[in-house]
Amino acid sequence: MSKDIWRLIAEKVDEHEFMAGVRRDQIRISTTAEVFTPTELVIEILRYVDPGILAPGKTVLDPACGDGQFLVAAKWFKILHFGMTEDSALRDIYGVDIMRDNVDLCRRRLGGGTILMGNTLRPSERLPLQTAQEHEQMMALFGGPIDKESRKRKPRLSKVGVGVRAPGSETVSATLF
Numbered sequence: 001m002s003k004d005i006w007r008l009i010a011e012k013v014d015e016h017e018f019m020a021g022v023r024r025d026q027i028r029i030s031t032t033a034e035v036f037t038p039t040e041l042v043i044e045i046l047r048y049v050d051p052g053i054l055a056p057g058k059t060v061l062d063p064a065c066g067d068g069q070f071l072v073a074a075k076w077f078k079i080l081h082f083g084m085t086e087d088s089a090l091r092d093i094y095g096v097d098i099m100r101d102n103v104d105l106c107r108r109r110l111g112g113g114t115i116l117m118g119n120t121l122r123p124s125e126r127l128p129l130q131t132a133q134e135h136e137q138m139m140a141l142f143g144g145p146i147d148k149e150s151r152k153r154k155p156r157l158s159k160v161g162v163g164v165r166a167p168g169s170e171t172v173s174a175t176l177f
Contacts, residue, residue: 001051005080006043012076013039013069016109032099036066042073051077056084058092063120065095068106075110086111096120096138100129118142 046054054060060074071093078089093113097103103117116137117130123142126135 001047001081005077006047008080009046009073009076010039010043013042013072016067016072016105034066034099034102037069039069039073042069045070046073046077051081054078054081056082056088056092059094060092061094061096063096065097065106065115066099066102068095068109068115071095071106071113071115072109075113094141098127116141 052058054074054077056078060071062068062070065071075086075089075093078084078092079086090110090112093110095103095106095110095113095115096118097106097115098117098119100117103115107113107115114137116134117127118134118138119125119127120138120142123138130138
């Protein structure tokens with residue numbers, strides 16, 4: 001892939017100042033274990049990914065998306081490398097975070113996508129400030145409490161109003177730290 005595309009992706013990610021827009025003090029950082037990935041590292045990681053993993057129709061899931069650094073880069077990769085429209089790229093993008101301000105900031109940065117407040121490790125847990133709709137979508141995507149049946153279940157993307165993925169469709173899941 002050309003250096004120009006990587007430069008454009010980095011510029012799009014950097015339209016939002018790194019770690020800006022959310023107050024993160026030491027107490028919050030130690031409580032939430034928030035770590036945010038600089039643009040240069042996001043781009044470096046994506047350069048080593050097989051581009052086909054981010055192809056049209058391939059789901060990108062960041063289960064601890066923070067303010068969306070990785071998801072913004074993935075969106076623009078889909079647009080610039082594959083020629084996808086912004087709307088079609090966003091249909092492939094999912095992010096989850098436990099902090100309301102991160103979720104709201106990520107949604108604004110992306111301009112769409114399915115970005116939810118929730119806990120991917122305990123999707124049935126209702127978080128303070130989580131909307132009823134987000135909780136319902138978390139349950140639909142990731143299932144309820146862990147038991148023998150739910151361990152066998154895969155995310156059910158059709159339950160939240162998005163198209164059903166074709167058999168063999170892959171999901172890219174990444175948490176960068």
